[in-house]
Amino acid sequence: MHLKNDGLVVRNATTDDAQILCDWWSNGKVMAHAGFPNGLHTDIDELMDMLKNEKDTDSRLIIEVDSNRVGEMCYRIKDNISEIGIKICDFSYQEKGYGTKAIKMLIRYLFDEMKVQKIILDTNLNNTRAQHVYENIGFIKIAVKMNSWKNQLGVLQSSVDYELMKEPPQ
Numbered sequence: 001m002h003l004k005n006d007g008l009v010v011r012n013a014t015t016d017d018a019q020i021l022c023d024w025w026s027n028g029k030v031m032a033h034a035g036f037p038n039g040l041h042t043d044i045d046e047l048m049d050m051l052k053n054e055k056d057t058d059s060r061l062i063i064e065v066d067s068n069r070v071g072e073m074c075y076r077i078k079d080n081i082s083e084i085g086i087k088i089c090d091f092s093y094q095e096k097g098y099g100t101k102a103i104k105m106l107i108r109y110l111f112d113e114m115k116v117q118k119i120i121l122d123t124n125l126n127n128t129r130a131q132h133v134y135e136n137i138g139f140i141k142i143a144v145k146m147n148s149w150k151n152q153l154g155v156l157q158s159s160v161d162y163e164l165m166k167e168p169p170q
Contacts (some may be wrong), residue, residue, distance in 0.1 A: 001059065003105045005119055008098060009064040010073065015048045016063050022047060024089040033124040034087075034143035056114070060104040065093055073106055082116040100133050107137070111166045118165050122137045139164045143155050 013021065024030050026039040054060065063071040063086075071088040074117040080113070087104055088094045109115045123130045125144065135141070139162035147156040 001061065001109060003090050003109060005101060005105055007066040008105070009067075010061055010102050010109075011064070012054070013060040013062045013072070014106045015051050015053055016085050017069065018051060021060070021072065024072065024087070027089070030089045031090075032151075033127045033130070035124075035149065035157060038152055041159060044093060055149075061106070063088070070098065071102070073102060075106065077110075077114060077116055080109045080115070080117045082114065082119050084110075084119055084121050095164045097130070100137065103133070103137060107164065107170065112141055113132065116166065118163055122159045122161045125160055132158060134162050137164070 001010070001012050010047060022042050022044050025042050027034075028037045028039040031037070031039050051060065058066070058076045059074065061073040061075070062069055064074060070090040070093040071086065073084065073086045075082050075084045084106060086099055086105075086106075088099045107119060110119055119139075121134065121139070123134070125146075131141075141160055142163050143161040144158065145161065146158045149157050151157050
């Protein structure tokens with residue numbers, strides 16, 4: 001996959017992206033909302049193997065702005081439903097609309113090219129910025145799960161589940 005819109009690119013991650021993914025995942029500030037305030041210390045060789053073996057139904061993506069890698073997305077498809085995730089990892093690119101544009105590009109791809117019927121995602125209840133973005137795009141809040149999981153420090157966390165249905169043809 002390689003999607004372009006102005007200076008924004010969403011593409012499949014390659015082994016050349018393994019180091020920056022490891023760097024982002026090791027950063028507790030980047031990973032806090034995902035439950036890893038101390039970061040994840042990922043083995044780069046295992047990550048490279050994973051990237052080499054990805055399928056069309058389960059992919060890690062890189063978000064680029066003007067050729068700068070600024071974040072990541074992922075999707076997994078099963079039974080015509082895709083679960084997605086997104087992180088703008090370079091803080092200087094947050095709150096500038098790139099995440100919203102990247103998600104919209106991915107949504108079009110999943111509905112039009114991959115023929116999914118529904119897209120689901122979740123986010124930390126504390127991540128109000130993400131909730132605002134998802135709701136503005138059209139995702140519907142379907143559940144709030146209070147104190148449903150613990151982060152790596154053992155602190156209870158809550159999450160919000162969202163879904164977006166493919167609209168039938170007009």
